[in-house]
Amino acid sequence: MxxxxxxxxxxxxxxxxxxxxxxxxxxxxxxxxxxxxxxxxxxxxxxxxxxxxxxxxxxxxxxxxxxxxxxxxxxxxxxxxxxxxxxxxxxxxxxxxxxxxxxxxxxxxxxxxxxxxxxxxxxxxxxxxxxxxxxxTLERSVPVEVIPDAYSVVSERVRELGGDPTLRAAECKDGPVVTDNGNLLLDCAFGSIDDPEGVASTLARVPGVLEHGLFxxxxxxxxxxxxxxxxxxxx
Structure with a gap:
């Protein structure tokens, strides 16, 4: 294991x-x-x-x-x-x-x-x-699952929100990680997240985002x- x-x-x-x-x-x-x-x-x-x-x-x-x-x-x-x-x-x-x-x-x-x-x-x-x-306080990068065609647009929107998005790269293959749903992952650093509910709500409204990792x-x-x-x- x-x-x-x-x-x-x-x-x-x-x-x-x-x-x-x-x-x-x-x-x-x-x-x-x-x-x-x-x-x-x-x-x-x-x-x-x-x-x-x-x-x-x-x-x-x-x-x-x-x-x-x-x-x-x-x-x-x-x-x-x-x-x-x-x-x-x-x-x-x-x-x-x-x-x-x-x-x-x-x-x-x-x-x-x-x-x-x-x-x-x-x-x-x-x-x-x-x-x-x-x-x-939550401070790790927030994983955001995005449809492939939207990752650059979502990345720009995350930057506008004060985040720093990084396309997650695969370790044992060339290119990005692909989820079980066939999508890409952006790891979005926001620093200290004092209002996770607010960040979660904002990310959920970004077109192209399937789901984010704030629970x-x-x-x-x-x-x-x-x-x-x-x-x-x-x-």
């Missing part, structure tokens, strides 16, 4: 704690990333012990992880609703005194469009993270795995 940032033990603790929230008959959204992969593996073990659930993967990666864990899969179109979504984050706003408490930046894996669809549809959205993902007022709980346990944030 490929992991990035944080300790594997901390990620595993967070993922396994989130998996414990699944109950018989649940439809569970399966997010993307190394921490969520631990949750999917834990769900697979629970299924071996008799738990009956169905999972909705949010990317090719999470689908493959779920298949390896023998998690039965379905789609949003085939169910009446999603009971629980488990997903990671690239950064979590962790200042409990701020209005943005619990806001997220996602999309480091390029799957934030499908993740947002599933996470927003869930009755409960649980974030899994390690301490390296916590910050008082505002969506998370219900964050489980933060540490070296000796799991901390809980409720929003």
């Amino acid at each position: 490929k992991t990035t940032g944080g300790s594997d033990a901390a990620k595993r603790r967070a993922g396994e704690r989130a998996a414990e929230r699944a109950e018989d008959g649940f439809v569970v959204g399966l997010g993307t990333g190394s921490t969520t992969a631990y949750a999917i593996d834990a769900l697979g073990r629970a299924i071996d012990d008799g738990l009956e659930i169905r999972g909705i993967p949010t990317s090719f990666q999470s689908r493959q992880t779920a298949l390896e864990a023998s998690v039965p899969l379905t789609t949003l179109e085939e169910v009446d609703g999603v009971d629980l979504a488990i997903d990671g984050a690239d950064q979590v706003a962790d200042d409990s005194t701020a209005d943005a408490y619990g806001a997220l930046i996602k999309g480091g894996g390029g799957a934030h469009t499908r993740e947002k669809l599933v996470d927003a549809a869930a009755d409960e959205f649980v974030v899994v993270a390690d301490p390296s993902k916590l910050a008082p 505002v007022d969506l998370a219900d709980i964050t489980y933060v795995g540490t070296d000796d346990g799991v901390e809980t944030r409720e929003y």
Whole structure:
């Protein structure tokens, strides 16, 4: 399993704690990333012990992880609703005194469009993270998925908004990263994001933008795995 940032033990603790929230008959959204992969593996073990659930993967990666864990899969179109979504984050706003408490930046894996669809549809959205993902204020670059013909126009609009867009380049092929939806990714640096709701709303109105990686007022709980346990944030 490929992991990035944080300790594997901390990620595993967070993922396994989130998996414990699944109950018989649940439809569970399966997010993307190394921490969520631990949750999917834990769900697979629970299924071996008799738990009956169905999972909705949010990317090719999470689908493959779920298949390896023998998690039965379905789609949003085939169910009446999603009971629980488990997903990671690239950064979590962790200042409990701020209005943005619990806001997220996602999309480091390029799957934030499908993740947002599933996470927003869930009755409960649980974030899994390690301490390296916590910050008082969101400040990482915001991934923005754009249709290919629009990336230069969207880039110019982002600059007008005070951002610095960079077309995400592939590491193992020439050219840009292409998402599961066949689109391109702009990583847009805005510096410290004191008003994620405002930035999210503005980006959503830019023609050519399919979806952005700011998740505002969506998370219900964050489980933060540490070296000796799991901390809980409720929003």
